[in-house]
């Protein structure tokens with residue numbers, strides 16, 4: 001009775017089952033196994049594994065499973081391998097193998113075989129479609145970058161000559177002349193245009209990061225010196241507090257320094273009095289470097305917060321609004337994340353997490 005039930009179960013299973021004894025002889029199969037592998041049931045039973053499957057080179061991976069199980073290396077493992085049927089059909093099989101024990105002795109191998117060809121094909125198709133989408137997105141981003149770069153170059157050339165002419169007029173015009181008063185605002189407008197062009201050129205030339213081992217302390221010291229000079233030019237003073245608990249990391253030195261500079265310039269420009277406080281803390285968290293920058297400046301109005309990373313968004317009279325766009329791109333190029341938290345009147349906190357290591 002028990003035997004009948006077991007036989008029924010084996011016969012009705014959609015997963016193929018093959019039992020091979022220690023000599024490599026196939027001692028049991030079910031209909032699903034022969035139908036998946038492309039043999040008649042009796043054809044399979046009467047043969048040794050080697051006679052059936054070892055001939056075709058295409059089935060090397062499939063045969064290797066048996067070899068591996070025999071060598072005791074891969075029992076209970078789940079593997080996916082290609083398989084070529086005797087009729088020439090290419091399949092993808094999922095195989096789970098284990099030892100057959102009899103009184104603690106290994107007497108053979110059991111292999112469960114599932115035909116996952118259709119699933120595999122769908123996965124491959126999905127993967128190809130995704131890769132194609134990424135390729136197109138990348139191509140579009142690259143061409144947009146080229147376009148922005150050429151527009152910036154094209155504007156810069158006439159701007160230079162206009163500036164030259166205007167300077168000459170400014171030097172030679174009689175200051176009593178009614179139109180003389182227009183020259184300074186025109187010059188200011190041109191300076192602003194030039195700053196925009198420079199910012200776009202800088203943004204578009206952000207290159208793919210090249211990581212090298214660096215000392216964070218060195219970068220921070222260099223950027224700090226630069227910032228102290230900028231502060232002095234604005235008649236301001238920065239009170240620093242710096243805590244670097246992760247120092248040896250792998251980063252793109254120049255890109256990181258650029259991003260840090262932009263963030264610290266924003267902090268400095270937000271000071272509401274002559275002196276302000278900037279705090280930099282770095283820490284390692286698993287595979288990430290966490291950086292926190294806090295300032296005691298004016299903070300960001302809530303209604304502006306959704307736009308601060310947008311190109312050309314600025315609340316400053318002479319600002320260009322490309323600083324945070326550049327920072328965001330630099331961080332994104334390194335697969336990192338950036339978050340800004342701020343409230344008006346109580347300063348701003350910027351958190352960055354950057355994957356580090358090779």
Ligand SMILES: Nc1ncnc2c1ncn2[C@@H]1O[C@H](COP(=O)(O)OP(=O)(O)O)[C@@H](O)[C@H]1O
Nearest residue numbers: 266267270299308314315319320321323324348
């Ligand atoms: N630390 C900060 N404190 C206050 N406001 C900030 C800070 N960082 C950024 N902002 C706000 O975000 C805007 C955009 O910054 P950014 O892209 O660097 O452009 P810009 O500095 O040229 O204005 C700023 O004009 C300012 O309103």
Ligand SMILES: [Mg+2]
Nearest residue numbers: 262266323324
């Ligand atoms: Mg800025």
